[in-house]
Amino acid sequence: MIQHPRLDTDLNAACQWLGGAAVMGKGAAREMTDPATGKMYGTFPDADAGQLDRAVKHARGALKVWADCDPDKRARILHRVSELITENADHLGAVEAVNVGKPLPQALRDVGRAAEYFRFYAGACDKLQGDTIPSGPDQTVFTVNEPVGVTVHILPWNYPVSTLARGVAPALAAGATVVAKPSELTPFTAVMLARIAAQAGLPDGVFNVVTGGGDIGTQLAGHSEIDHVTFTGSTATGRKVMQAASAPVAGVTLELGGKSPIIVLDDADLDAAAEGVLRGIFFNAGQVCAAGSRLVCTPGIHEALISKVAAKARAMTLGHPLDSPDIGPLVNSGQIARVEGFVDRAKAAGHRLALGGSRSVLEAYPNGYFYPPTIFANPPPQSEIARDEVFGPVLVSQLCDDADHALALANDSDFGLVAGIYTCDGNTALRLARQVQAGQVFVNGFLTANDSVPFGGVKRSGIGREKGLAGLAAYLSPKAIVLNHGK
Numbered sequence: 001m002i003q004h005p006r007l008d009t010d011l012n013a014a015c016q017w018l019g020g021a022a023v024m025g026k027g028a029a030r031e032m033t034d035p036a037t038g039k040m041y042g043t044f045p046d047a048d049a050g051q052l053d054r055a056v057k058h059a060r061g062a063l064k065v066w067a068d069c070d071p072d073k074r075a076r077i078l079h080r081v082s083e084l085i086t087e088n089a090d091h092l093g094a095v096e097a098v099n100v101g102k103p104l105p106q107a108l109r110d111v112g113r114a115a116e117y118f119r120f121y122a123g124a125c126d127k128l129q130g131d132t133i134p135s136g137p138d139q140t141v142f143t144v145n146e147p148v149g150v151t152v153h154i155l156p157w158n159y160p161v162s163t164l165a166r167g168v169a170p171a172l173a174a175g176a177t178v179v180a181k182p183s184e185l186t187p188f189t190a191v192m193l194a195r196i197a198a199q200a201g202l203p204d205g206v207f208n209v210v211t212g213g214g215d216i217g218t219q220l221a222g223h224s225e226i227d228h229v230t231f232t233g234s235t236a237t238g239r240k241v242m243q244a245a246s247a248p249v250a251g252v253t254l255e256l257g258g259k260s261p262i263i264v265l266d267d268a269d270l271d272a273a274a275e276g277v278l279r280g281i282f283f284n285a286g287q288v289c290a291a292g293s294r295l296v297c298t299p300g301i302h303e304a305l306i307s308k309v310a311a312k313a314r315a316m317t318l319g320h321p322l323d324s325p326d327i328g329p330l331v332n333s334g335q336i337a338r339v340e341g342f343v344d345r346a347k348a349a350g351h352r353l354a355l356g357g358s359r360s361v362l363e364a365y366p367n368g369y370f371y372p373p374t375i376f377a378n379p380p381p382q383s384e385i386a387r388d389e390v391f392g393p394v395l396v397s398q399l400c401d402d403a404d405h406a407l408a409l410a411n412d413s414d415f416g417l418v419a420g421i422y423t424c425d426g427n428t429a430l431r432l433a434r435q436v437q438a439g440q441v442f443v444n445g446f447l448t449a450n451d452s453v454p455f456g457g458v459k460r461s462g463i464g465r466e467k468g469l470a471g472l473a474a475y476l477s478p479k480a481i482v483l484n485h486g487k
């Protein structure tokens, strides 16, 4: 049995991580609340502007040492980080579960993914080869992949440890240095990971963590000594980050929101589709950028499919994260108010509720932020609930006439992160997969890719790609060297 982690103890041990050491934050004290009980358990001190500046200066100061580090040594350090994450998985997972409100098995899975990112990118350190470019007999032209420089990583609260590792591991593999800013709601595992990296032998100053709210994020993104910002969060904030990063002319990778469609055609295996839809929207209580929040299907299968999904959803348990329920609480009072707002407006507009629709009050945790699986059947395509990202356990269905109409509905969105297609017709599957506007498309499954598969959005879902070898590009700056040796 895993012990309930003492977040108040972790809170005091984990503050800012600057230049290879834990430093108490000098900014405002932020109240930390357990989402399962609604009770405050302590305060977490933010970084102040001086500490933020120091973090960037540490990263700048450490850049040459890390960029010049032998690739084999760099790889060994990242491998060791991966091993230490695995060795500390129980503690990291329990802290993440309680801090985010995430069921423990899911939190442990996220920690495993963090270890896997470091393992994957450790293997890339000594393979970052450049190109030779044909340029006639009088010139030899080649490129050298240099690290991009100081990288800033601004993170959301829904997958704190795995999203951090997703960006930091390739940045470090490329020889870049890091300043990470976790969400103000979930600062713990970022600082724990920086400590682990130091134990693994990462030189001081290469990986820094500052905590705090959006103003810290904006100041970091606009700092004059940074070179790249990797941001994961909402589209609205992504725009602000892009604006801030224009001051230092820093590059941006933006992993933003979604309203991802799952198309189910008449000939699909309905049980498999129902399972994919269920996991696609209710996993992590729907607080997933890639959630399959729109089910697009024909009238002939609509009621049967909704019934199957609803039956499975009713069987899902809600509870304290450490009791390993299917669904934990939402992350905070603001998030549950957001979800309630969307659902209440949809009900008031008269959209048909097929499941859920009001907050769950658990006997053991009456003040927890629990929201049950909720389904709206066929609200109008232009309605708020059908278009906007709820970021909670709320599914809408949309009716299509045929495959082409399904495609049109799927693409009628500002977002384009992922998409799912269920059909037994291979030609139709391939045609839709090629035409649907999304960074990842899944056929006869949903969110089944491992973390070496490139991930990112089109349209308002983002810029750039993370994961896999594609995830290295943002952190490499190819320098072309032209040797003139003609007679």
Ligand code: NDP
Residues within 6 Å of the ligand: 154, 155, 156, 157, 158, 159, 181, 182, 183, 184, 185, 212, 213, 214, 215, 216, 217, 218, 219, 221, 232, 233, 234, 235, 236, 237, 238, 240, 241, 255, 256, 257, 258, 288, 289, 290, 389, 391, 417, 462
């Ligand atoms: P936000 O956009 O609110 O915040 C993301 C991060 O940006 C947080 O660290 C936040 O700090 C910080 N921030 C807030 N305002 C600013 C600002 N003006 N300048 C710089 N940084 C700022 O997103 P959430 O944390 O609420 O996460 C939910 C959103 O993230 C959803 O829209 C979801 O779709 C998206 N997301 C996308 C993913 C992807 O890979 N595509 C993955 C996960 C989430 P603080 O929290 O302290 O305010």
